[in-house]
Amino acid sequence: MxxxxxxxxxxxxxxxxxxxxYDAAELDAALARVRSAFGPARVYYAMKANPNLTLLRRLNAAGVGFECVSPGEIARAEEVGASGPQILVNGPAKSAAEYATGARLGATFIVDREEEVALLPPASRALVRVNPALEVSTHDHLATGAAGSKFGVTLQQAPRVLEALRAAGHTALGLHVHIGSAIRDAHDFTAAFGRLTELREQTGPLAVLDAGGGWGLDADLHGIAREARAAASAFGAELWVEPGRYLVARxxxxxxxxxxxxxxxxxxxxxxxxxxxxxxxxxxxxxxxxxxxxxxxxxxxxxxxxxxxxxxxxxxxxxxxxxxxxxxxxxxxxxxxxxxxxxxxxxxxxxxxxxxxxxxxxxxxxxxxxxxxxxxxxxxxxxx
Known part of the structure; x- marks a missing residue:
């Protein structure tokens, strides 16, 4: 407390x-810890953790973007003045409204399955979410990178989805991985990033590697950041991160x-x-x-x-x-x-x-x- x-x-x-x-000083301090660890990485707040507009305005003023997983969250991002590259549209079953509003705002879409390529608005910017099929140190309901999870494409599918995006006239920015929330063991992140870098020979250089979030509140952020930067460097990519609970829980x-x-x-x-x-x-x-x-x-x-x-x-x-x-x-x-x-x-x-x-x-x-x-x-x- x-x-x-x-x-x-x-x-x-x-x-x-x-x-x-809510303690404004602790919110600011949490963001400072993330930036100290991850350096120039672009930070997107996973809005589902807490979508209060006052908190969103504070984060927007600090230069933080937003990861949105519903039409309402996209509307909140727009309400506080975010647009374009400040908005990520994520989720395994996006609605027509999410595609339409995301396109109007110039958002980046996180593709969650192969069939989604055909659903994207013309000339979209996109990342491909990869499921590394890992058992991680959190509750089963919070483990989004497990083999049995509904999220992401498999490691084998990822290069094919990147190519399908390009063939359809979209900008395939790179890869995205998010293995869960409240992860207790930092080695889980090392394993996830390692599995992604195994794809380097098949994907070639990429513009972006989005390393997600999910860090436990007592996690060694600097250690996780070193691993994330190394993975991004392997692809020649810019690093993006998506903290949610870490920024607002305490x-x-x-x-x-x-x-x-x-x-x-x-x-x-x-x-x-x-x-x-x-x-x-x-x-x-x-x-x-x-x-x-x-x-x-x-x-x-x-x-x-x-x-x-x-x-x-x-x-x-x-x-x-x-x-x-x-x-x-x-x-x-x-x-x-x-x-x-x-x-x-x-x-x-x-x-x-x-x-x-x-x-x-x-x-x-x-x-x-x-x-x-x-x-x-x-x-x-x-x-x-």
Whole structure:
């Protein structure tokens, strides 16, 4: 957790809970770490991690492009002023709207299968996504470079797809690889880049090697960057990278209040946030650091449980903390990625507000509201 405890209490009082809060300084620091490691590589933010427009504008102003995987994400990129080479259009099953809007904006398309070559708008710029068929150190649902994954073309298909792009009048910029998210072992990247460089004799020189992202939050970025640069150099290519979770995860915290406690077969600390606000623990078994924002001498082991009528609605298990009291605050850390982005209206729950912490800004206030809390009427506004 990067934010001062007093600031977290202030935000909860001002905006209510559940509440997502973001530390602008940590967001800037994460981008600085990426640029320090990867040097002149072009940086594209994988928008699906957190698409809040205020954060996108901040990244756009810093010269970061956007990797988009839906029509809505392309619209967000355009809304914050991105166009042309600042936009990548990715995804295994792109819609007609994505092709049309991407072409209008001059975006680069990441081709995910051979048949897609015939679907591209005329004279497109494209990369070919390669699946290196690796078992990697992450949850199965996050492993996008495994042989059984739906993503990318095989190593054997890649040279043929590059040639098909050229034959169809497109600009075949090069290759793309992304093996997953929250990768724990840096050697997984070494293996992926190594498999791509095996294609050098078949592809010849390329303009771009996009090394994706997926680095664990504690990854040796400089080591990964050395391997990525070596792979790009083998092709004579410019290096591109696509960090998502790495840029925003540690910048974000989910604040939730204690509703009460319950002792059955386990000790439950009941809070006002759950799977509708933070799905990752239920979806991936993800573990987030939990900080109780109160003191006490009576320490016990607690599960943090949300309000949904679902047995899996648990934000954390086996947390050592003082006896919870109604109204006390709990901070769920590393929640800036795939937290608010995956929040839902299941049970007609209103998605939480979001606020940005940047001391000395916002009319002298440390906090700026960057998404208002939904009302029930917002939730059903599109229903007829």
């Amino acid at each position: 990067t934010l001062p405890t007093a600031a977290l209490h202030d935000a909860a009082e001002r905006f209510g809970t559940p509440l997502y809060v 910048a974000g915290t989910l604040l939730t209040r204690v509703v009460g406690t319950k002792r059955t077969g386990r000790n439950f600390c009941l809070v006002d946030a759950g799977m509708t606000e933070l799905l990752r623990p239920m979806l991936y078994g993800a573990e987030h650091p939990v900080t109780p924002l109160w003191d006490g001498d009576e320490v016990g082991i607690w599960d943090i449980a949300g309000p949904a009528c679902e047995s899996g609605d648990l934000l954390a298990r086996d947390i050592s903390m003082p006896q919870p009291t109604r109204g006390a605050l709990v901070a769920i850390g590393e929640a800036g990625a795939y937290g608010a982005a995956m929040s839902s209206n299941y049970l007609t729950r209103s998605r939480p507000a979001e606020a940005l912490y940047e001391p000395g800004t916002g009319d002298g206030q440390d906090w700026t509201l960057i998404r208002r809390r939904e009302t029930p009427q917002d939730v059903w506004a599109a229903e007829i």
